[in-house]
Amino acid sequence: MTRTKIDYGIDLGTTNSAISRMENGEATIKKTDTLKDTMPSAVYINKKKAIQVGDSAYNALKRDKLRAMKTWNDSDSNSYIEFKRTMGSDKSYSSSNLEKDLTSEELSAEVLKTLKSFVKDESVNSIVITVPAAFKNNQKEATREAAKLAGFDHIELLQEPVAASMAYGLDSDKKDGFWLVFDFGGGTFDAALLKVEEGIMKVIDTEGDNYLGGKNLDFAIVDVIIIPYIQETFVIDSVLADDTKKQILRNAMKFFAEETKVALSFKETHNILSDLGDLGEDDEGEEIELDITVTQTDISNALSPVFQKAIDVSKNLLERNNLKGSSLDSLILVGGPTFSPVLREMLEIQICKPDTSADPMTVVSKGAALYASTVDVSEEVREQTRDKTKIQLEIANESSTVETEEFVPIKILADKTKGEIPKKVFAEVTRGDKAWSSGKIEINTIGEIVEIQLNEGKTNIFYVVLYNDKGDILESEPSNFSVIQGSKIGSATLPYNFGIELKDKSTGKVRFKTIKGLEKNQTIPAVGTLNGLKTQNQIRPGMDSDFIKIPVYEGEHASEGTRAIYNEHVTDILISGADLPSLLPENQDVDLTVNIDRSEKITVTAYFPYLDYTTEIEVDSTKTSIETTWLANEIRKAKGSVTELMQEGNSDVGKLQKIESELKKLEKSFENNKNDVDGKQEVLTNLRKSLKAIDELSETTEWPKLEEELKEEFYKLEKANSDLGNEKTNQLVNQLRSQLEEVIKAKDVKIGNILLEEINRLFFDLTFIYQLIGMLRNFNENFGNYSWKDSNKARQLINSGISKISENPDAEELRQILISLFNLLPQDEVPSGDNNVLVG
Structure with missing residues (x-):
């Protein structure tokens, strides 16, 4: 079957992925090789270099991580998961079996290839792949790269909350009001606010965290429940003192944590049990084993702080749009972790009762397929698959609508058809339920309008059959089209x-x-x-x-x-x-x-x-890279800035204490994730938020210093003007004096900085000739301290400049000499300042 619309959607998830296809007007999940709706986004490479993806890879991953605890060496692992969180970074994954390193994009490509293989009846060349709304540009570029490696020719990206709202909106009877999509996935969190009017959906604001998801929940269980149990029961001081061993322990325990998280989404208690010999020995040679009963209270204590971060993001999103939880008509849950009763109770208390009508695990994939049914296959791919022996049609239908009647232009594409086209061609359009038909309408290369009638609240599929004037059926393509009635998705919005x-x-x-x-x-x-x-x-x-x-x-x-x-x-x-x-x-x-x-x-x-x-x-995005020592130093400097603000007597003590508390949490997170690219990126993302808050508070203590500097620089300007000025500069100085008085009265830091620049600029203009003379004399006196490219030429230029100084010099002449001298210096010895960026 030749497709004119993409029709396929993939939810490429951090921990689980799924593929859907439009079939007879319905978004249908294509079952995995184990007959599930989703498969683990896991990859394993065995000793024969064969690549496994999905459940078998996930099981191999668990074996690898447990085995690493016995040797405290994780470098020999050939199984991988959660590489979506390192998309767009320089992180590489070593494979001893393949004898090479793999990128996040290469691993994601294997997941995409496997998903594509679940379609048995046709080749898939075009695809819609969902990405978190909060994905940065480099992560989106990495997703495109993975899709290209997987063999897709036409790739469209769609934000996950938009996909979810599309699938939800088709089945929902709520066609007006505000919706909040709460998308808590395996590795990322997105909140999207939509306004819906008569079924037309418009994303009005988004917020998210690319480093907040199920992985964080798993490690919270590890750090709050499992490792404290091991510490109480066994001796593991040497493990916890070694960053590498500690990470190996946490990675191995994560599987027990994940099982616990899933189990307690559906029952009251769960027993964490390990088999004797699975976990290696403690510092005293005793076999480590787990036997922990976890209750809803225990899991709430561990997970609530992580869930609270997502809820806070959502509340901030609502607040900046002047809304409350009570203003929402729907709170839509997306992602496996949203099954958690802990989260659902927190949402109901802090925002509103969630709508649980949609399946959080499949709603994104189905929504992607629905969106894909509205996107034309690219002309390049269309040409590759076109059967030109059939009469080629152009059907310009609306893909989605809130109307019950639509006008659809249909015309014959003679230049795309190789076979003979009869003089008279008739088209009959029939709705899939056979309850409506257009009757036979003559069409040609100019085009004819067919008015179609739609069933409400569903995807309507229409079949197009061509006839000649004798009533014989003519082969044509496309032979059908579909229109989604009842909801119309607006475009996605820029997340940044x-x-x-x-x-x-x-x-x-x-x-x-x-x-x-x-x-x-x-x-x-x-x-x-x-x-x-x-x-x-x-x-x-x-x-x-x-x-x-x-x-x-x-x-x-x-x-x-x-x-x-x-x-x-x-x-x-x-x-x-x-x-x-x-x-x-x-x-x-x-x-x-x-x-x-x-x-x-x-x-x-x-x-x-x-x-x-x-x-x-x-634009090709740069892959991110974070040096551990640099990040440690940035955290140290941020802490120092907070201490400095406290010592300077900043009045907003509450905010300073909050920032101080956040920095302590960041430092602890950094200590746990020194060897983890994903973890370091999460720390950096949150550190930037603290740095912005520090900058805002710095402005409140900046004024006294700025006021002193303004007065000092203006005094210097007045003195220079009395020695070197003229009538014009006198007027400018008087204007600046008036502005200075106003700024001091208002204590406005931003305007004060602008005024300081204007004072300095006028001072510079007045004293420019003396600055040039000073620079030349400095070069002359310290000639041997510079690494001149051509010392003879440099000496000649300086001598020429010194000669001109004694002859009533011209500023432009001296400036040109200095430019020539700068060009004779290595880049690192040229006076500082990035002169390559633009000015505006």
């Missing part, structure tokens, strides 16, 4: 502010700047623009060493104006002289246009008005 690192021309500080049109919650596809940016240096044609750097970032809610490093770095776009046709002088305009398509693929166009030249760059 998309922007760049930019030097502020007022303050000189490098900050995150959101690109207009690409703000968080903007409907996608989206186009953003940022015009009138300025280059700092000239760019010579053909010179790779001359370049403009555009650091691209994704920023959370309220990220505008924050330090760029507190946001997620996507990539650095470099435009060098090799990309430009001719010389681009310094201080020239650059206009940026950024396109984000419905799968959140990013393309950047840079236009240079001076050259009337445009260059286009497709």
Whole structure:
């Protein structure tokens, strides 16, 4: 069967995955090889180099992790899971059986290949794959890469909460109001707020955490219940003192934790039992074994703090949209952990009673298939599968609607058809239930409109049959189409502010700047623009060493104006002289246009008005890498900043104590995850939130120091002006004096910083000639301390400059001499400051 719509959806999960297909208008789960709806997202490579995926791989993984406890060596493992959480990072997984390392994308590709293999009756070339709404750009790019490795030609990405709401909305009788999708998966958490009006769904805001999910719940059970039991019963001091051994222990115990979590979702107690000899020996040679009875109270104590993080994210999402839990018409649960009675009770108390009508395990996969039924197969794939011996049709139907009648244009594609087309062709459109038919309508290459009638609240499938004027049936494709009635999904939205690192021309500080049109919650596809940016240096044609750097970032809610490093770095776009046709002088305009398509693929166009030249760059995300020592140092500096703020007498003691508490938790988490890429990324993500809060509090203690600096710098300016100024500079100084008085009265830090920059700029302009003289004299006096590329040429330039100083020098002449001297220095000896980023 040739498909014109994608029709296939995959929920590529952290711990479990599923594939669905549209069949006779219904989203249908394709059963796994073990006849389940989902399969573990686990991969195992045996000694014969054969790759196993699913249940057998999961069982092998458990054997591997338990075996590692006997030798305290996990390096020989050939089984893997939860690699979705390291997608887009530089994490690699060593396989001794394959004798090579595997990336997260390669492992995910094996899961996708296996899911595809469950379809026995046709080849699957096009796919919709769901991703968490909070996935960063590099993680989405990694998902696309995995799909390409799995052999898919046409790949569309869809946010998981959007998929879930689509499947839920089709069956729900609630067609109006606000919905909150609470998507707690195996490795990630998403909250999506939707507004629904007469069945038309619109995502209005999202929030999430890429490092919060079932994995965190499992380790909470390990750390709160299982390891304390082992500590009380056995001697494991040497294990807990060794980071590597401790992680091996935690990984092995995680399987018992997962079984406990699942069991206590459906019953009151669970016994954790291990077989003698499975877990190795303690420090004194005694066999370690588990015999723990876990109650609902125990599991609540362990899991509530983790679930609370997700609930807090959801409450913050509602609060910033001026809503309460009582404002919601539906709270939709997605993901295996949402079966937990602990979570459901917490949600009912803190937000509202959840709707449990949809299956949390399959709703995303089914929703992906429903969405896939609305997306045309790409023309490239369509051409590969087209049977041109049949009459080719173009059927331009609405894929989803809230109406009960729709107009559908149908026309013959003569240029795509190889066989003979009769002079007269008639089409009859019949609804799948046979209760409605259009009758025979003549169609041609121009097109004809067919008015169809829809059954309410379901997917309607329509069959198209062609006839000649004698009533003979003609073979055609496509031979059917479907329309979802009762709900219409709006487009997904941007989960982050998309922007760049930019030097502020007022303050000189490098900050995150959101690109207009690409703000968080903007409907996608989206186009953003940022015009009138300025280059700092000239760019010579053909010179790779001359370049403009555009650091691209994704920023959370309220990220505008924050330090760029507190946001997620996507990539650095470099435009060098090799990309430009001719010389681009310094201080020239650059206009940026950024396109984000419905799968959140990013393309950047840079236009240079001076050259009337445009260059286009497709954004490839940078894989993340986190150095353990660097992260430890960043946590230490954050703690130091809090201590400093307390010593300075910051008035908001409550906030400082909260940040201090969060940093202690982060430090503990870091100690547990020093050797885990995923764990370190989680720590960094949460550390950034604390750093932003520290910055906000710093502003309240910044004023006294800023006031002192403003007065001091203005005094210097007045003195310089009295020595070197003129009538024009006198006016400027008087204006600044008035502004200074207003700023001191208002105690406004932001305006104060801008004013300080203006004072410094005027001082610089007044004393520029003296600064140039000073720099030249410094080069002359410390000539031997610099690593000149050509010392003879440098000496000649300095001598020329010194000579001009004694002859009433011209500032521009001295500036040109200094530029030539800078070009003779190695990059690390040039005066500091990134002059490659744009200014705006």
